[in-house]
Amino acid sequence: MAWSEDQPMVSIKNLHKSFGALEVIKGVSLDVMKGEVICIIGPSGSGKSTIIRCVNALNDMQKGSILVEGQEVNDPDLNKLELRKKVGMVFQQYNLFPHKTALENIMMAPLLVLKQDKAEVEELARQLVKKVRLEGKENNYPGELSGGQQQRVAIARSLAMTPDVMLFDEVTAALDPETVNEVLVTIKELAEDGMTCILVTHEMGFAREVADHIYFTDKGVIVEHGRPATFFDDAKDPRTKEFLSQIL
Amino acid sequence: MKNSKYKTDLPVMLSPKTATAGRFNLSLKPWHGLLLLGICVLSSTAAYTADDTANAPPFEVLLRWMPLLLKGFVFNLVISVSAMGIGTLVGAALGLGQISLHGSVRKTSWFVTQFFRNSPWLVLLFFAMFLLPFEIKVGGFTIPLPDWLKAIFGLSLPVMANVSEIVRGAIASLPSGQWEAADSLAFSRTQVLWRIILPQCVKRMLPPWMNLYSILTMATVLASIVGVSEVMTLTGQALSAEDGRTDLLMPFYSFILFLFFIYCYPIARWTVYLEQKFAVKT
Ligand SMILES: Nc1ncnc2c1ncn2[C@@H]1O[C@H](COP(=O)(O)OP(=O)(O)OP(=O)(O)O)[C@@H](O)[C@H]1O
Ligand SMILES: [Mg+2]
Numbered sequence: 211m212a213w214s215e216d217q218p219m220v221s222i223k224n225l226h227k228s229f230g231a232l233e234v235i236k237g238v239s240l241d242v243m244k245g246e247v248i249c250i251i252g253p254s255g256s257g258k259s260t261i262i263r264c265v266n267a268l269n270d271m272q273k274g275s276i277l278v279e280g281q282e283v284n285d286p287d288l289n290k291l292e293l294r295k296k297v298g299m300v301f302q303q304y305n306l307f308p309h310k311t312a313l314e315n316i317m318m319a320p321l322l323v324l325k326q327d328k329a330e331v332e333e334l335a336r337q338l339v340k341k342v343r344l345e346g347k348e349n350n351y352p353g354e355l356s357g358g359q360q361q362r363v364a365i366a367r368s369l370a371m372t373p374d375v376m377l378f379d380e381v382t383a384a385l386d387p388e389t390v391n392e393v394l395v396t397i398k399e400l401a402e403d404g405m406t407c408i409l410v411t412h413e414m415g416f417a418r419e420v421a422d423h424i425y426f427t428d429k430g431v432i433v434e435h436g437r438p439a440t441f442f443d444d445a446k447d448p449r450t451k452e453f454l455s456q457i458l
Numbered sequence: 459m460k461n462s463k464y465k466t467d468l469p470v471m472l473s474p475k476t477a478t479a480g481r482f483n484l485s486l487k488p489w490h491g492l493l494l495l496g497i498c499v500l501s502s503t504a505a506y507t508a509d510d511t512a513n514a515p516p517f518e519v520l521l522r523w524m525p526l527l528l529k530g531f532v533f534n535l536v537i538s539v540s541a542m543g544i545g546t547l548v549g550a551a552l553g554l555g556q557i558s559l560h561g562s563v564r565k566t567s568w569f570v571t572q573f574f575r576n577s578p579w580l581v582l583l584f585f586a587m588f589l590l591p592f593e594i595k596v597g598g599f600t601i602p603l604p605d606w607l608k609a610i611f612g613l614s615l616p617v618m619a620n621v622s623e624i625v626r627g628a629i630a631s632l633p634s635g636q637w638e639a640a641d642s643l644a645f646s647r648t649q650v651l652w653r654i655i656l657p658q659c660v661k662r663m664l665p666p667w668m669n670l671y672s673i674l675t676m677a678t679v680l681a682s683i684v685g686v687s688e689v690m691t692l693t694g695q696a697l698s699a700e701d702g703r704t705d706l707l708m709p710f711y712s713f714i715l716f717l718f719f720i721y722c723y724p725i726a727r728w729t730v731y732l733e734q735k736f737a738v739k740t
Contacts, residue, residue, distance in 0.1 A: 266642055294644035305639035309657050319643040322653060364639075371643060 213280025219244045219406050220265060220375055226273035227260055234260050236430040237274070242375070247407045249417040252427035253453060258410040261427070262377045265408065266297040279374065295323070298373035302380045304360040306352035312363045313339065313348040316370045324371070331370070338366035342396050358389030362396055369400075376400070378409040414457060418442055426450050491723060494716040501708035513703060520709045523696045527710075530689035531717050533606070537688065538675040540610045545617025545674075546667070552618060553625025559647070567622070574619035580680050586612030587684045606688075609681040617674055624666050628659035661736050668729040672722045689714055 218241035227235035234257045242248050250258045263269040265276055267283055267290045276283040278293060306315050316335040320326045339348055342362035352360050361381055368376065378397065382390040394416050401407055401420050411417055417424060418438045425435040426447075434447045445451050502517035514522075555567030574582065586608050593602045632655060640650040682690035693710050700706055 268638055268641060290641075291644045291646060294642055297642075299639075299642040301635060301639060303633075303635050305633075305635035307636070307639070307654055307658075318653070319645065322649055323644045323646075367643070 213277075215244050217280065218242055218277070219246075219279060220408065221277040222261070222265070222274070223276075224274040225261065225264060225271055225276065227257075227264060227269060227271045234430050235264075235271075238427070238430070238432055240425055240432065240435070242406060242408060244374075244406055245404045246422045247401045247409065247420050248423045248425060249409045249411055249421040250425045250427060251411065251414070251417060251453075252433075256427045257430045258427055259379050262299075262379055262408055262410060265375075265377060266294050266299055268299075291323070295371060296374045297377060298368035298371055298375070299377040300361070300364050300368055300379070300381045302383050304352070304357070304364045304384075306360055306364055306367070308352050311349050311351055312344065312355065315352070315363055316367045319367070320370050335366070335370060338369055341369075341399075342366045343392070356389060357385045358392045361385065361393045365393075365396055365400070375406045375408065378407065378411070380410050380412065382411070382413060412457070414442070414454075426453065428453070488723070491716065491719045494712050494719055498709050498712040498716055501705075501712065513705075516703075516706050516709050519700060519703075519706060520713060523710075524713075526692055526696065527689055527713065528717075530687065530692035531714075533686075534675070534678040534681075534688045535721070537606065537610055537613065537678045537681060537686075538671070541613040541617055541678075542671050542674055544610065545614035546621050548614070549618035549621025550625055552622035553629075554651075556622060556626040557629055571619045571622040571626075574615050575623060577616070579613065579616050579677050580683065582615045583609060583612035583680055583684060586615065605684065606681070606686045609684060609686045612684075613674060613677065613681070617670065620670050621667065624663050624670070625659070627666075628662040629655055631662060632658055665729045665733045665736070668725055668732070672725050672729075675722055675725075676718060689717070 220242040222238060222240050225235050225238040226233065238257075238261055240248070250261060252258055260269055264271050265278065265283065267288065271284050274284060278296060281293065282288070283293060306312075307318070310318060313332075313335055316338055317328075317331050320331045320334065321328060336348070339345060342365055344359060344362055344366070347355060347359060347363075352363070355363065365381075381397070382393050385393060390413070394413065397407070397409070398416075398420050409417070409421070421438050423435060424438055424441040426433050426441070426445075426449075428449050434445060434450045435441070436444075441450075442454065445454055498520075499517070502515070502520055552567050552571055555563050556571060558564045558567065587605070590603055590608045590611065592604075593600050595601075636654060636658070637650060640654045645654065678688060679690045681688050682694070685691065693714060697703070697706055697710060
């Protein structure tokens with residue numbers, strides 16, 4: 211196809227999204243290059259989740275364009291399944307399948323969706339278990355794992371589909387303070403391995419450390435964005451300043 | 459998000475712990491069965507001494523009729539199992555129809571479900587009795603439709619509608635995150651439903667489904683009204699064969715109550731057990 215790696219991997223242009231009469235995204239644009247990590251921060255209800263859910267078509271959009279590797283998401287003929295094979299997503303509430311063990315959770319999609327060979331999938335799954343440091347927990351059910359462990363299984367489950375982009379929606383927000391770090395370390399390693407990531411997070415220290423670019427949203431628009439150092443130390447917009455002063 | 463528009467009105471679905479069905483079942487104790495048996499035995503002996511000695515003792519009469527009554531009761535069970543089977547198969551399909559992405563399928567399934575769920579069981583039974591022909595011709599074959607078969611169809615209608623609601627309610631009761639996670643992993647809708655949603659629903663559906671079976675079993679006596687020779691019909695015949703002796707009413711009917719009790723009680727206990735087990739796990 212026309213897309214090549216020097217173009218943005220995800221390109222959002224003038225995104226508009228309403229829930230009924232309520233317009234929650236009012237013209238958002240942002241680009242993510244391959245291997246880049248961007249963080250979206252902003253007050254609750256400002257539309258952070260909605261933006262990233264539009265990227266893998268969990269939400270539809272009213273206006274604008276999202277290109278994922280050159281493929282238009284805002285298209286009635288979009289093949290959602292093909293799109294979602296390229297875009298992984300991790301949720302705040304983990305959403306593991308409770309009737310399957312950790313390893314089965316990881317293996318399910320490659321087996322059923324990609325129809326890959328069982329032995330190969332199992333090998334990949336065991337590698338991923340190691341990568342998220344959950345050796346020994348392969349045969350535990352989600353209900354038997356801590357929040358942090360479940361979230362790492364969820365990350366491995368998403369990675370098993372070998373996506374090109376990963377979306378993280380406040381993945382540490384439901385965790386105990388002690389377990390937040392184990393999940394952040396996993397994401398950081400992923401970012402260092404060159405995974406393209408779009409993160410919604412309230413962990414400012416983490417955002418500053420891993421992000422290549424920070425976007426600040428308020429009431430459905432991007433108010434300010436920039437490199438972490440500039441953004442955190444030299445915010446221009448009063449809304450950004452106020453938000454940062456409250457959270458830091 | 460996807461299934462949030464399907465609301466459940468089945469209390470059993472919302473919280474297994476506070477399920478009214480569970481509390482109802484809990485109140486059924488083994489001594490209730492013993493009480494029924496006691497009434498049955500006592501009434502058949504006590505009433506006799508007071509009555510004239512020309513007639514055979516009630517207990518002896520009951521014993522004499524017992525094989526026939528038991529046969530009738532087995533027939534009730536056959537009706538209940540068959541109606542449950544048919545109702546479950548069709549009802550499950552109807553329940554899935556209620557969450558179909560096709561508006562017309564969804565609306566039709568909803569309407570059929572509501573129609574049969576909100577009709578008195580007896581009316582549905584009459585409906586089946588008088589609307590179904592006594593035989594159907596398929597090609598050169600003639601398949602007779604005896605009354606008992608029609609009764610099975612008639613009773614499977616409310617079962618179908620209730621199973622449909624149980625299925626829909628169980629699906630709606632799963633957190634929407636399960637759909638979203640599955641969608642984001644590129645599962646097709648069919649895969650999401652069969653591999654992820656429905657396996658989790660089985661647990662939630664089992665207690666209300668078993669409850670429904672108990673209710674159906676007790677409702678099989680309705681078939682006596684339309685002349686099927688199940689246990690109530692046979693009891694009536696036995697009693698009139700004994701010249702309508704009033705001292706036989708107590709022993710005979712408490713015996714039938716006892717039969718239903720020893721069949722339904724273990725089911726009720728098991729339902730409660732499952733409800734508690736699943737309530738703790740989830
Ligand atoms: N399914 C929905 N139906 C109606 N309104 C919705 C829906 N989802 C989100 N909204 C609304 O859209 C707005 C943006 O929501 P969104 O979840 O994107 O915010 P957020 O920035 O992720 O907030 P938080 O930090 O609390 O997660 C909110 O006002 C919310 O009430
Ligand atoms: Mg959010």
